[in-house]
Every structure is written in C-alpha cells, then in structure tokens.
Amino acid sequence: MSFLSHIPRRTAGAIDVVVIGAGHAGLAISQLLGSRGVEHVVLERGEVANSWRKERWDSLKLLTPNWQTRLPGCAYDGDDPDGYMSVGELVQFLDDYAANTNAPIVTGCEVTSVRRVAERYRVITSQGTWNARAVVLATGACNRPSIPTAASGLPAELTQLTPFDYRSPENVPEGGVLIVGASATGLQFADELLKAGHDVTLAAGEHVRMPRRYRGKDIFYWMTRCGIHDQSYTEIEDIGRGRRLPSPQLVGSTDLPILDLNYLRDRGARIAGRFMRAWNGEIQFSGSLGNVCALADLKMQRLLKLIDETADRDGAPAAETFAPTCVDDEPLLSMNIEDVKSVIWATGFKPDYRWLDVDVFDRKGQLRHDGGVVDGEGLYVLGLPLMRRRKSSFIFGIEDDARDIADHLVGYLTNTLRRAS
Amino acid sequence: MTNQVTALPNGVNVEALLGAREALTEMPEAAKFVWRAVNEWKSGTHAESRIEGFFGLGEEQRHVREFRFDSDHPQIFAAEDNGPTPVEYVLVGLAGCLTAGIASVAANRGIELRSVTATLEADMDLYGILGIDSDVRNGFNGITVNYTIDADASEEDIAAVVAQSQKRSAVFDVITNPTNVTVRVNQ
Numbered sequence: 001m002s003f004l005s006h007i008p009r010r011t012a013g014a015i016d017v018v019v020i021g022a023g024h025a026g027l028a029i030s031q032l033l034g035s036r037g038v039e040h041v042v043l044e045r046g047e048v049a050n051s052w053r054k055e056r057w058d059s060l061k062l063l064t065p066n067w068q069t070r071l072p073g074c075a076y077d078g079d080d081p082d083g084y085m086s087v088g089e090l091v092q093f094l095d096d097y098a099a100n101t102n103a104p105i106v107t108g109c110e111v112t113s114v115r116r117v118a119e120r121y122r123v124i125t126s127q128g129t130w131n132a133r134a135v136v137l138a139t140g141a142c143n144r145p146s147i148p149t150a151a152s153g154l155p156a157e158l159t160q161l162t163p164f165d166y167r168s169p170e171n172v173p174e175g176g177v178l179i180v181g182a183s184a185t186g187l188q189f190a191d192e193l194l195k196a197g198h199d200v201t202l203a204a205g206e207h208v209r210m211p212r213r214y215r216g217k218d219i220f221y222w223m224t225r226c227g228i229h230d231q232s233y234t235e236i237e238d239i240g241r242g243r244r245l246p247s248p249q250l251v252g253s254t255d256l257p258i259l260d261l262n263y264l265r266d267r268g269a270r271i272a273g274r275f276m277r278a279w280n281g282e283i284q285f286s287g288s289l290g291n292v293c294a295l296a297d298l299k300m301q302r303l304l305k306l307i308d309e310t311a312d313r314d315g316a317p318a319a320e321t322f323a324p325t326c327v328d329d330e331p332l333l334s335m336n337i338e339d340v341k342s343v344i345w346a347t348g349f350k351p352d353y354r355w356l357d358v359d360v361f362d363r364k365g366q367l368r369h370d371g372g373v374v375d376g377e378g379l380y381v382l383g384l385p386l387m388r389r390r391k392s393s394f395i396f397g398i399e400d401d402a403r404d405i406a407d408h409l410v411g412y413l414t415n416t417l418r419r420a421s
Numbered sequence: 422m423t424n425q426v427t428a429l430p431n432g433v434n435v436e437a438l439l440g441a442r443e444a445l446t447e448m449p450e451a452a453k454f455v456w457r458a459v460n461e462w463k464s465g466t467h468a469e470s471r472i473e474g475f476f477g478l479g480e481e482q483r484h485v486r487e488f489r490f491d492s493d494h495p496q497i498f499a500a501e502d503n504g505p506t507p508v509e510y511v512l513v514g515l516a517g518c519l520t521a522g523i524a525s526v527a528a529n530r531g532i533e534l535r536s537v538t539a540t541l542e543a544d545m546d547l548y549g550i551l552g553i554d555s556d557v558r559n560g561f562n563g564i565t566v567n568y569t570i571d572a573d574a575s576e577e578d579i580a581a582v583v584a585q586s587q588k589r590s591a592v593f594d595v596i597t598n599p600t601n602v603t604v605r606v607n608q
Contacts, residue, residue: 273597279599284599286597286598288593288597291587291588291593295581298577298580298581298584302577330563363449
C-alpha cells in the first residue's frame with residue numbers, strides 16, 4: 001500500500017501518480033491527492049502557472065469575480081471581492097497556493113513522452129523517467145492557438161498574431177486590423193485596439209453574448225445561483241457542441257454594462273460574418289452574420305429569463321433590457337487584402353498532447369474521456385471545457401472536478417493493487 | 422401505415438433522424454453523400470434537368486422516381502418561358518431546405534406546426550450579367566426570406582426554430598459561404 005504513505009518524491013523513478021502541469025488544475029488535484037495520502041509528483045515544463053506568465057496578453061483579467069476565485073482549501077480573501085484578478089495577481093495567487101499546499105512540484109521538467117509499459121505509464125522527461133501507476137493530464141485546454149485552415153490563403157507578408165503573440169495594441173502594426181473571432185478574446189482585443197485608434201474589422205461566427213452584470217449582481221453570481229455552473233455534463237443534450245462553445249463575450253471589468261458587437265460597432269468597428277477564405281486578393285466573410293447574431297440574442301434572452309425566475313424570488317432590482325444585435329442591411333462580405341495590415345486569430349485554443357503516445361484519441365484527435373476519466377486505464381484529464389460541469393473551465397470550477405477525479409483515481413489505485421496481490 | 426405516418430409530429434420521423442445521427446457518428450464514410458443532376462439543352466435558353474440517382478450510405482441510391490425540371494427565361498428576355506429561371510430554382514432550393522429544417526427542428530423540440538409559409542425575394546441588377554458595369558455582380562445582391570408560421574409555441578421559440586434551421590441548412594450554407602465550383606468540358 002505504498003500510495004498511503006505520503007512521501008513527495010521529486011526524483012525520477014517509480015511512483016503512484018504523475019500529474020503533468022502545475023497550473024490551477026494540477027495544483028488542485030495535487031492538494032486533494034496529498035490530503036488522501038496518495039504519493040505523487042507534479043511535473044511542470046516551466047514555472048507554476050507557466051501559461052499565465054508567458055502566453056497571455058497584458059490587459060487580461062479573469063472573467064470570474066474575485067469572490068468566486070477559489071481552489072481546494074483556499075478561497076480568495078483579498079480586499080476587492082468584486083474585482084477581477086489581473087494575470088500578475090493570478091500568478092501570485094497560484095504561487096502562494098503551491099507554497100501553502102506544499103505541492104511536490106518539479107519545475108523546468110518537460111514531458112516528452114508518456115507511454116503504457118507493463119501496466120504502468122512511462123513518463124519520459126527532460127529530468128529523467130518516472131514510472132507511474134496513474135497519470136493526470138493537467139496541461140489545460142489552451143496549449144496552442146487554433147487557427148482555421150483557410151488562414152493559409154493569406155499572403156505571407158501580412159502580420160498574423162494569435163493570443164499567444166499579442167500583448168497590447170503597441171505590437172499591432174498601424175493600419176487596418178482584422179480580428180477573427182467573437183469570443184471574450186476577440187472582443188477584448190477589438191475594444192482595446194479601437195481605443196488605441198486602430199481601424200478594426202471583426203469577423204464574427206457563432207458567439208455567446210451576455211452582460212457583465214444583471215439585476216445588481218455579476219452574471220456569474222446568477223449562473224451559479226441558478227445552478228447553471230453546476231450542471232453536469234451528463235445532463236447536457238449535445239455535449240460536443242457545449243464543449244466547442246466559444247467563451248462568453250465578457251471582460252473582467254465593470255466599466256461597461258455589456259461588451260458586445262453593438263458596443264464595438266458604435267465605436268467604429270466594422271462587423272463582418274465568419275472568416276471564410278482569402279481569394280482573388282480579397283478576404284471573404286460568410287453571409288450568415290444576421291443569423292449568428294439572432295442565435296446569440298435568443299440564447300442570451302433565454303439565459304436572462306432563466307435568471308429572472310430566481311432574481312424575482314430574491315427581490316433583485318428590476319431587469320435591464322439589452323437591444324437586439326444591430327446588423328447592417330448589407331453586412332460586409334469581402335474586403336481587399338490590401339486594406340488589412342494585420343490579422344489576429346482569436347479563434348480559440350486547443351490542447352497539445354503530441355507527447356502522449358497512448359491510443360486515447362478520437363478521429364479528430366481529441367481525447368476520448370468520460371468526464372475526465374480517459375479511455376485508457378489509470379489515465380485522467382482535468383481542466384477541459386465542460387469536462388464534468390458547466391464551470392469546469394473556470395478556476396473556481398476545478399475543485400469539484402478534481403475531487404471527483406481524485407476519488408476515482410484512489411479507487412483505481414486500490415483496485416489495481418488488490419488485483420496484483 | 423398511413424395512420425403511423427400521420428401520427429408523426431409535423432410528419433417528421435424524429436426518431437429515425439436522431440437514430441441516423443447516432444449511427445452515422447460511428448460511420449463517417451456512410452455520411453459522405455454525392456448529389457447529382459443531369460442537364461440537357463433543349464433550345465434557346467430552355468434546358469431540362471433530371472434528377473434520379475445519388476450516392477450515400479456507401480452505395481448508389483435512387484429517388485422513388487425520376488424528377489424533371491424545365492428551366493428557361495421569361496418572354497421579356499426574348500425567351501419562351503418554358504420554366505422558371507435558374508436563379509428562381511436557387512430560391513426554391515433555399516426555401517425547400519429552410520422549411521424542411523423548420524419542420525424537423527420544431528418536431529424535435531415538440532412544437533406542432535399548423536402552417537408555415539415563406540415568401541422569398543432576391544434582388545439582382547442585370548448590369549452584372551449583361552456586362553454593362555463590371556462593379557455589379559452577376560448574382561443576387563441579397564435574398565430576403567419572410568416566414569409566416571402558425572404553431573403551438575411562443576414567438577421566441579418559433580424564432581429559435583427558424584434560427585436553428587438556418588444554422589443547419591445545406592443550401593443556406595452553399596449560398597452564404599464560398600464554394601469551389603469546377604466546370605469541365607469532356608473532349
């Protein structure tokens with residue numbers, strides 16, 4: 001019963017559990033494994049919260065209010081509960097958490113291969129090889145920017161940025177900028193580029209529209225209060241679609257009642273349909289803008305109506321109304337490539353499992369898993385969108401998921417040990 | 422058999438559709454379809470198209486019978502008006518696709534439709550096809566579809582059905598998004 005003796009083991013060798021990644025998910029499961037006496041190590045390619053340190057833009061703040069930010073055994077206790085953490089503050093929060101939980105982290109440890117060998121996982125890293133009975137993939141859902149294949153039709157001399165390269169309006173060349181994507185990322189970029197005086201065109205496909213605050217509270221307060229955040233992945237009709245949804249059009253700030261296409265349009269942005277292709281010296285957009293806006297409006301109204309049921313009972317202030325998304329009579333279908341000096345791909349992210357040499361992928365290269373229990377014995381994942389609950393992709397959403405996974409993992413270790421003896 | 426069919430919501434076999442979706446998820450090859458039409462010139466701007474076979478579910482398929490369609494141009498184009506213009510067939514395709522989608526989505530959502538009618542309008546400037554002004558495109562400047570729907574549902578629910586139908590419509594996609602067209606001449 002070696003896993004009951006909690007000895008953090010930071011040198012390569014045989015171990016019960018290897019957790020890959022020391023972001024919020026890896027730290028959360030480490031705390032829970034530690035409290036269950038499970039022998040484990042957390043392997044981190046860089047430092048704690050590495051992606052937050054190196055792969056985020058300057059103005060980014062968490063989409064969740066501070067009061068909601070929590071990890072197992074640790075809630076936010078600062079003096080700005082209604083504020084939103086900057087990246088620097090989050091890094092500090094995670095650093096403190098790693099120190100306080102005494103997480104057995106090996107930093108600067110790049111995993112190059114994970115392979116099933118003799119009923120164990122052989123984890124080969126830049127600092128040696130671990131042989132683990134179980135592995136938790138906590139590398140997150142945002143390892144690489146996801147860029148549509150049609151991007152390849154753009155001329156090579158055009159500046160192209162992803163959220164990994166974009167830092168602030170200063171590193172965007174003067175002249176027209178095309179932002180592709182109408183998620184939180186795309187809208188935040190558009191907002192700050194407009195403020196910096198850039199000529200902005202935003203290509204919008206399907207998107208999720210919602211106000212920052214509603215009836216006196218943060219929208220996330222209501223989504224939690226109404227049970228939306230806790231909704232299980234097993235209750236969701238089309239889970240594939242749910243997991244592909246772009247992040248809601250929010251920004252970690254209460255300066256605006258709602259950051260949406262109407263607001264950007266009023267400030268001078270051109271709103272076009274989905275980016276389709278570069279062709280014949282032109283960039284072409286889909287003619288479906290009206291419908292994607294109608295869909296987003298309908299879904300927002302449905303969400304607000306659901307909130308109203310609870311808010312009415314709670315005696316919350318009167319409901320605000322939000323004008324339908326305004327779409328030009330003849331939305332832009334194409335623009336000259338010459339009028340664009342740079343393109344920013346705010347088209348989402350994807351995980352990177354190139355080092356995972358285990359047959360656990362579907363035909364689209366996505367991990368086959370059931371609520372984080374990967375379709376490969378003793379293999380688990382954490383921190384993917386809608387992994388076990390609506391809140392899975394948020395910092396505060398990791399705790400319940402990590403607890404479920406930790407329980408499953410302990411059961412697995414116990415059973416395999418029993419089988420072996 | 423007739424009774425069974427009329428008992429289906431909106432005449433849509435939702436169970437069969439959902440079953441097909443589930444089955445095809447496991448069989449990506451079976452989901453690859455090829456649609457065909459054969460077209461033959463008659464005289465002037467009159468041509469006849471025939472549709473009978475298509476490929477899908479891994480093999481050749483046939484409609485229950487062959488369908489024939491005349492296309493031509495109206496008399497003000499100095500033609501004989503033996504059939505609708507090809508651009509009007511585009512409207513037929515779009516309306517047919519959206520309405521089929523509305524019936525299916527509504528049935529899936531438990532909404533009973535009493536009547537669905539659509540009027541379509543497409544604006545076109547002949548300066549394009551006549552080559553008078555190179556800044557004017559050949560095709561439509563835009564298409565407007567107006568639905569009147571009588572159904573057992575709220576205004577929002579009906580709007581959501583119509584929006585979802587557009588989202589899943591093949592013809593809406595063909596029209597709103599670029600499609601590669603390859604035209605070859607057999608020697």
